[in-house]
Amino acid sequence: MTSISSASPAFTGRDPENRLFGPLPDVQGEAGYDADHPARVGFFTDTSVCIGCKACEVACKEWNLLPMDDAHGTRDVIGLTGMSYDNTGQLGANSWRHVAFIEQSRTVDLPMPAVGLPGADRPANVLNTEALTEFDPQAATSGADKQIRWLMSSDVCKHCTHAGCLDVCPTGALFRTEFGTVVVQQDICNGCGYCVPSCPYGVIDQRKDDGRVFKCTLCYDRLTDGLQPACATACPTQSIQFGNLDELQARADARLATLQAQGVEGARLYGRDENDGVGGNGAFFLLLDEPEVYGLPPDPVVTTRDLPAMWRAAAKGAAMIVGVALSAVLGSRRKR
Amino acid sequence: MTEGITQPGGGWRRADRWAGNGKRRRRGGGRRNAEMPMVDDVEFTSYYGRPIIKPPVWKTPDVPLYLFLGGAAGSSAVLGALADVTGRPHLSRVARFIAGGGSMASVGFLVHDLGRPERFLHMLRIFKPTSPLSVGTYILSPFSAAAGATAAVELLGWFPRLKRFGGAVSALFGGPMATYTAVLLSNTAVPSWHAAHEQLPFVFGGSAMAAGGGLTMALTPVEEAGPSRKMAVAGAAIELAAMHRVEHDHGIVSEPYHEGRAGRLLRAAKACTAAGAALTVVAGRRRPGAVLSGVLLAAGSLLTRFGVFDAGMASAKDPKYIVVPQRERIEAGKGSGAVTR
Numbered sequence A: 001m002t003s004i005s006s007a008s009p010a011f012t013g014r015d016p017e018n019r020l021f022g023p024l025p026d027v028q029g030e031a032g033y034d035a036d037h038p039a040r041v042g043f044f045t046d047t048s049v050c051i052g053c054k055a056c057e058v059a060c061k062e063w064n065l066l067p068m069d070d071a072h073g074t075r076d077v078i079g080l081t082g083m084s085y086d087n088t089g090q091l092g093a094n095s096w097r098h099v100a101f102i103e104q105s106r107t108v109d110l111p112m113p114a115v116g117l118p119g120a121d122r123p124a125n126v127l128n129t130e131a132l133t134e135f136d137p138q139a140a141t142s143g144a145d146k147q148i149r150w151l152m153s154s155d156v157c158k159h160c161t162h163a164g165c166l167d168v169c170p171t172g173a174l175f176r177t178e179f180g181t182v183v184v185q186q187d188i189c190n191g192c193g194y195c196v197p198s199c200p201y202g203v204i205d206q207r208k209d210d211g212r213v214f215k216c217t218l219c220y221d222r223l224t225d226g227l228q229p230a231c232a233t234a235c236p237t238q239s240i241q242f243g244n245l246d247e248l249q250a251r252a253d254a255r256l257a258t259l260q261a262q263g264v265e266g267a268r269l270y271g272r273d274e275n276d277g278v279g280g281n282g283a284f285f286l287l288l289d290e291p292e293v294y295g296l297p298p299d300p301v302v303t304t305r306d307l308p309a310m311w312r313a314a315a316k317g318a319a320m321i322v323g324v325a326l327s328a329v330l331g332s333r334r335k336r
Numbered sequence B: 001m002t003e004g005i006t007q008p009g010g011g012w013r014r015a016d017r018w019a020g021n022g023k024r025r026r027r028g029g030g031r032r033n034a035e036m037p038m039v040d041d042v043e044f045t046s047y048y049g050r051p052i053i054k055p056p057v058w059k060t061p062d063v064p065l066y067l068f069l070g071g072a073a074g075s076s077a078v079l080g081a082l083a084d085v086t087g088r089p090h091l092s093r094v095a096r097f098i099a100g101g102g103s104m105a106s107v108g109f110l111v112h113d114l115g116r117p118e119r120f121l122h123m124l125r126i127f128k129p130t131s132p133l134s135v136g137t138y139i140l141s142p143f144s145a146a147a148g149a150t151a152a153v154e155l156l157g158w159f160p161r162l163k164r165f166g167g168a169v170s171a172l173f174g175g176p177m178a179t180y181t182a183v184l185l186s187n188t189a190v191p192s193w194h195a196a197h198e199q200l201p202f203v204f205g206g207s208a209m210a211a212g213g214g215l216t217m218a219l220t221p222v223e224e225a226g227p228s229r230k231m232a233v234a235g236a237a238i239e240l241a242a243m244h245r246v247e248h249d250h251g252i253v254s255e256p257y258h259e260g261r262a263g264r265l266l267r268a269a270k271a272c273t274a275a276g277a278a279l280t281v282v283a284g285r286r287r288p289g290a291v292l293s294g295v296l297l298a299a300g301s302l303l304t305r306f307g308v309f310d311a312g313m314a315s316a317k318d319p320k321y322i323v324v325p326q327r328e329r330i331e332a333g334k335g336s337g338a339v340t341r
Helices: A007-012 A056-066 A164-169 A230-234 A245-261 A303-329 B062-085 B089-113 B117-124 B131-155 B160-186 B200-219 B224-250 B251-257 B260-281 B289-316 B320-331
Strands: A041-046 A098-108 A146-156 A174-176 A182-184 A240-244 A268-269 A283-287
Touching: A007 A303, A007 B320, A041 A146, A041 A245, A056 A098, A056 A230, A098 B224, A146 A283, A164 A174, A164 A303, A164 B224, A182 B251, A230 A240, A240 A245, A245 A268, A303 B062, A303 B224, B062 B089, B062 B131, B062 B160, B062 B200, B062 B224, B062 B289, B089 B117, B089 B160, B089 B200, B117 B131, B117 B251, B131 B260, B160 B200, B160 B289, B200 B224, B200 B260, B200 B289, B224 B260, B224 B289, B251 B260, B251 B289, B251 B320, B260 B289
Parallel strands: A041 A283
Antiparallel strands: A041 A240, A098 A146, A174 A182, A268 A283
């Protein structure tokens, strides 16, 4: 184990090993684990097959004994959001999985241009084929020229390669596990709340009555016993896939290629690229629209990337105070 | 990409036209080239207008007061130590009381703000440069111990040599004490704080000097308070200049500094700071003028802290300040590529 592992890059900005920002092939090794640590695990959430059943939410609540809350995180209150079939509303201290639900419509020019050209050998678009629209709620036609589709996505903690929450935790309560995930030690957390606004995805939150912060542990207790996380076990459509991160990434790339070959519009991966602002996510997604449609930030960057610049500015500011005070004292005549 | 509706987004818009909670109508599935462009509002997409990041759980007034007291105490400690070595006993005594009192109170506010106050010592189990709160703990602890002890022996009149040593230690940590809190705020995903991370340390440093200079000026005999007056005026000028950049240099994320409660607080702060600095120059050498301008400067500093805090909270609660700058970044080709198509 290394001690004070992040000391030098935070202050100096020299970060050749990408400890603050950038791709990090061995995230556990960087955190100080020996080379024989287990492989990094994660989730691949394929929203194109999510049916919005919320079994993941329920399984998570049951396994992790999460208390009930409404869509704003208020404990022991039943609340309907009144905005869609989503009454969980957000990820928070008591909701570690959150199934987003979006109903979208668009006007279309008939005949629909998405159908494959006659004679073209690519398969017909599964979401927009005229034959399917009669019974598929994902692409049903209502009215003469209006299409409706439902987007459903089970959101979760991203277990970032560069986790803002972990970087800013002053007690060491948040730590990197041997599986490369990010977990809060509840016996250490003192409820300072610094991790809460430091997460670029708004995942971790404080239980007001308890004072401590809570988030997805990627079922750390189950992993150590060789079980899969509760949500992945409960998912009936394999929308939530658990596994070694490199295998999941390969599977996701193949799935994206398949969907694109089928002509499914808007399919994209989110959080898969290790060059992104957080060094890639341990839990990443296949989405069918822009990230912000699902309540995800389109270009999240870990706040600690800019920390060396901040410390430099603060040091200059502190020097400025001493300089101003010194010249004020020396520049004043003493009357006796 | 093929043409028409197979383009990203494909013309899909949220079906329900959710209208927000009555405050301001926000566009659901709107896009820049959508059919119904809004004239005044920036178009962006969000999940039913819900916040993307979680707003800080820090309490008001605890945290803004902590920022203010830490600043005033830090700059007073520096001034007090320098006044001591240049033979200004009254100024040094006042500055030590402000440094000691301010640091003790700020420790109280910091501990009270914790969700589990009884566990505040857990912050001393590690040192972590990536966490400004951890670094701050190792600034605040020696600072408050030294400043508090110095103020106590000053009050009791014991150990004059220890007093000078304690004053020097607190002066060493005084500068960092006043500016690290700016890093504390900017090292978050809160858009209006993070964007201003190069300027906030100077805002807080200037504000600290205005408050520390103002308070020592108000409580010290005018013939000894020359350094306080100079530091206060310089601090006020730096605070106003740096704050101007925070309020104007960051495009849409500067907006929360002008709007609502934060805007009102910051306008009042500016008025107090400017008036206090001007009055210091004009009437600072007379007792009533010194007291009034000192109070004005301290009020300005306090209002600045509350205003900056509020602006950050407002920016965290509105998805606009997350989505629009990040979209602009992507469209300018400077995105870091969270999406793989």
